Amino acid sequence: MANQEQDGYQPSTIEEKWQRRWEERGTNAFTTDELRSADQPFYNLMMFPYPSAEGLHVGNIYAFTGADVYGRYQRLRGRTVFEPIGFDAFGIHSENFALKVGTHPMDLIPSNVANFTRQLRRIGGMFDWTHTVDTTDPAYYEWTQWIFLQLYEAGLAERKEAPVNWCPSCMTVLANEQVGAGACERCGTPVEQRRIAQWFFKITEYAERLLDNLEELDWSETTRKAQANWIGRSEGAQLHFPVLDEQGANTDDTVEVYTTRPDTIFGATYMVLAPEHPLVDAVTRAGQAGAVDAYRVQARKKDLVARQKDDRTKTGVFTGGYCRNPATGRAVPVWVADYVLMDYGTGAIMAVPGHDERDFEFARTFDLPIVRVVAGPDENADTPLEEAYVGPGRLVNSGELDGTDVSESVSVATEWAAKQGWAEARVQYRLHDWCISRQRYWGPPIPIVHCPSCGAVPVPEDELPVVLPRVEDFKPDDTGVSPMARVESWYETSCPACGGDARRETDVSDTFLDSSWYFLRYPSTDFDDRPFDPEITKQWLPVDTYIGGNEHAVLHLMYARFITMVLKDLGHIDFEEPFTQFRAHGLIIAEGAKMSKSKGNVIVPDPIIEEYGADTFRTYLMFLGPFEEGGDYRAEGIQGPHGFLHRMWDTAVSADPSAPPDPEVERKVHQTIKQVSEQIPELGYNTAIAALMECLNSVRAGGRTAARAEVEPLVVMVAPFAPHMAEELWEQLGHEESIFDGAHWPSYDDAKLAEDTVTVAVQVNGKLRGSIDVPKDAPEPDVVAAARGDENVARHLEGAAERRVIYVKERLINFVVE
């Protein structure tokens, strides 16, 4: 009698065994030659983690498991799957944590990476550990710097003094994208405005392409929408308003305004300049100069929080000056107000209080004239305006434009105005250039040398990397420059152009630059003389499937797309979209609430894996809910997948190797193959697992002994979720090779799917009154007759006048009666 203990499912032993084997045999690793010669390459990418001191959290594991399931599935389908992983270890996260615990990031990161690596191995991902990437490794960031130089030489990187978002707590400049509601996204401190010389990448030059390409990408709708909103294309016109002198005559100055409603020009009764607008002084009259100055000072002090807070009470000041409305010929007063933003459009607007809510509110506050120029269907030119009217209608009080329907009035008005020489059609984007410099320590130094005679000079390629030196005092300060600016021995250098004394750029680059190209590096990590090998890149890129969090829907994904486009334009690669398919996973909550330390519902993965094994943990995570929506982790719920894998094990090891499959069971197996094969590619992991459970229940029904032929397809299908157990069972079923190399994803036979008899629901007036079993392919009259024969159905039909009989083949009959 076999010892139960020995034969039972022992996750920890099995998992250790197979993890060791995968590595010893290099099952998941590729040599450069193998990468070159792969015949059905599948690049399965997941967003690489920032290696925090806390270790992998459940969100990471959820994402990686979901991606790994997909990769393993593709491999069982016969693809050569490259599934790399790496570490996004530069950046403010790491640096702030290092400051907090008083350990140098150069010491901290390696131990964090080691811990992450241990955990990643433990969850049984199919990672190619011979192709990892660490963004803080000079061998990696050498090429991050190279990319900077590529952009610089292409004229896509420029240094300019710009008003930037400054976080007084992190003491660094933040990209617009890192500011949420006027506060630092990291620490929540209100952001201030400062003017500092910064490096920018001209991503705005790519706005149109970034937007247009979205249409063709196989990305989830949410992500594409988020990107489209961020790019924020709008169509309108730029209008020229001549500035008037004291006598009311035109001067040489014009105020340029951008508007999406040039058709409302006749209702433009005043204008507003942003406080920072360069023409404010020119427009302001002597009598108002004091008031205008006072307002500007106040506006500057008001940080972005106050300017963007919910409290949007309009403030402003009259400059005393006027412009001419080019349509009406009338003088309109020019105001300064902070509801107009300098960094959008032209920083100046024509105010149309009748048809813009903000302008309406401002006009009410300061008692400025409000003119109706659009009349709705039930209104006329004189209908009083109680609020800004933005609905459909026709133009009124608009001279030659009167009567034009608003559906076409924008283009009509633009054309009309352009003909008179005071307007041009203009497309405007909300996207800003990408500020990539950071006045911090923990990042790749920007490879530029500032020379008193030559200006900014790029570091020659053969001198890369510009290595970030170990500096013990890396604390940022309030000076607006990087801590590296305190390290004379490092920044003092000679000019690569003239050889004279020069100074290195002391800023480092944004972490998003590190992550904007890492997927290009993975397959080429064996090369130290090039960022990515052309041949291998051609073979493996673009990425087939990218899985990650939607929090990176705009920033990371946009920057990666931008950098890829630039590299294409510069001839380094031959594709311009890096990720053919992108899927965002959902979020895991715990016990019905967001995980947080204070709620005490944070899921710590290690002990769970310890108790149940990685396979059970993986399967449970995938079973919680639809992968793209996330799910609610409940500790006791793991019992389901736990029991399932145990039963799977018992069934497989006790299967009869020679018994023929039972036809009923075989049908169920084929139905399951069909379902699972359809659901996995759609990331419907939860329903795929449910189908496997249901199938296993059939295989075991009544405590019968399964036939091996029934079980083998199940073992293969469960392999993406529980890879260790599947390997072990596969071996015990007598196979030599790894299941991921030797097995083929099972296929189903349509002939075996069909049932001999089908159950047909019988309704009377749409209400279920019975169900009948009829032979498959039974002719309709027979089925209808059988339905009438049902006792309960007959009762409901009795004495009623039949109007129609609806028959849906092999599904349902509906008697429509009166």
Place this chain on the structure above:
RNA sequence: GCCGGGGUGGCGAAAUGGUAUACGCAGGGGACUUAAAAUCCCCCGGGAGUAAUCCCAUGCGGGUUCGAUUCCCGCCCCCGGCACCA
């Protein structure tokens, strides 16, 4: 305010025009066992009824349809993102 995603048993959830509640958790009952674990079987949306059976139920209100969780119109609520972008 705008853009997404949601709202179905005690709970996680399934079903994309055709038998609502698959699969699983929790709960109840039973079998095996000295006991426990594991395993197996049965019950499990609400109401009425001894039962057959009937009525009600997928956030709310309408509509289309023989038939609606699913499609259309109008609301309410929750989650995520954006937000004075002219």
